[in-house]
Amino acid sequence: MPELPEVEAWRRALNDPVSAFPVEKAGPAHIATLKTFDPPLSTLEGRRFAGVERRAKRLLFPTEDGELVLLIHLMSAGRVRYLLAGEKGPKSPAFRLTFQGGGELVLTEAGAKKRAGVWLLTPEAAEAELEHLGPEALGLGAERLGEILAEQPRRLHSLLRDQRVISGIGRAWANEILHTARLSPFAPAQGLSPGQVSELADAIDSELERGLELRERGAKDAKVYRVHKRLHEPCYVCGTPIERVDFEEHTIFYCPQCQTGGRLLKDRRLSKLLR
Ligand SMILES: [Zn+2]
Numbered sequence: 356m357p358e359l360p361e362v363e364a365w366r367r368a369l370n371d372p373v374s375a376f377p378v379e380k381a382g383p384a385h386i387a388t389l390k391t392f393d394p395p396l397s398t399l400e401g402r403r404f405a406g407v408e409r410r411a412k413r414l415l416f417p418t419e420d421g422e423l424v425l426l427i428h429l430m431s432a433g434r435v436r437y438l439l440a441g442e443k444g445p446k447s448p449a450f451r452l453t454f455q456g457g458g459e460l461v462l463t464e465a466g467a468k469k470r471a472g473v474w475l476l477t478p479e480a481a482e483a484e485l486e487h488l489g490p491e492a493l494g495l496g497a498e499r500l501g502e503i504l505a506e507q508p509r510r511l512h513s514l515l516r517d518q519r520v521i522s523g524i525g526r527a528w529a530n531e532i533l534h535t536a537r538l539s540p541f542a543p544a545q546g547l548s549p550g551q552v553s554e555l556a557d558a559i560d561s562e563l564e565r566g567l568e569l570r571e572r573g574a575k576d577a578k579v580y581r582v583h584k585r586l587h588e589p590c591y592v593c594g595t596p597i598e599r600v601d602f603e604e605h606t607i608f609y610c611p612q613c614q615t616g617g618r619l620l621k622d623r624r625l626s627k628l629l630r
Contacts, residue, residue: 356412356525358523359409359523361566362414363570364567365435366409368571372458376454376455376458378452378454380400383450384451385469388450389473390474394475398475402422402423403418411488412518412523414426421478423475423477425475429471433463434465438458439458440456444461448461449469489503489522491522491523492521495556497549504544507520507544510602511538511539512605513602529607530608531566532562534613535562540607540609541602541615593612600623602624
């Protein structure tokens with residue numbers, strides 16, 4: 356699942372090419388991918404994008420005339436690419452935009468399930484679509500984070516991933532951030548000391564910035580993640596094997612030495628909780 360560092364790296368890479376020329380042809384789009392029908396996609400044709408913006412894990416392409424916003428949510432398996440004129444791309448992407456001059460923006464999605472989405476909205480409708488999202492994770496700061504945590508009787512890992520509370524973090528970066536902050540993924544959000552809140556705020560910024568920098572250089576998961584999906588590999592800080600625990604529908608990776616005082620966490624799968 357692309358999270359803030361991945362989506363922001365794409366935003367930066369796409370910003371200049373997609374605003375260089377007006378749209379020549381918008382679509383086709385897979386029926387499951389295109390989530391809106393009014394205004395029709397063809398309304399984009401002849402208009403130029405002002406650039407690319409990002410909100411949480413979504414990419415926003417506002418038109419220069421201020422009348423429309425194209426919104427793309429990649430979900431788990433969606434990917435966007437800009438193809439130069441004449442560059443070979445996928446035969447039938449989930450969504451395609453062709454620009455004057457021949458460049459193309461293509462959205463592809465691996466697997467049979469089509470979960471990524473494209474919306475064409477007015478700026479007001481785009482605002483309403485994004486209204487439920489919490490503040491951006493990057494640059495949140497200790498004070499604001501402290502206020503958020505104080506209101507949430509939740510465990511840290513699930514709170515960090517909740518886009519309505521803080522936006523941009525998913526399960527991979529929640530693993531990395533909590534490891535850097537030396538906090539248990541199961542720690543209650545309301546139980547942190549002011550020092551721990553401040554360490555968590557610092558870890559959110561330092562980990563997301565580290566991820567962004569690496570993704571901008573094209574680094575793959577194996578280079579970017581130090582804890583996520585590193586089961587039984589030595590922790591890069593203390594050498595203890597990384598462990599995993601299932602919580603609700605998620606698998607969490609953590610270092611028992613750095614994060615839980617040497618204790619192994621017990622699985623709390625959703626199926627078990629429901630029994
Ligand atoms: Zn460790």
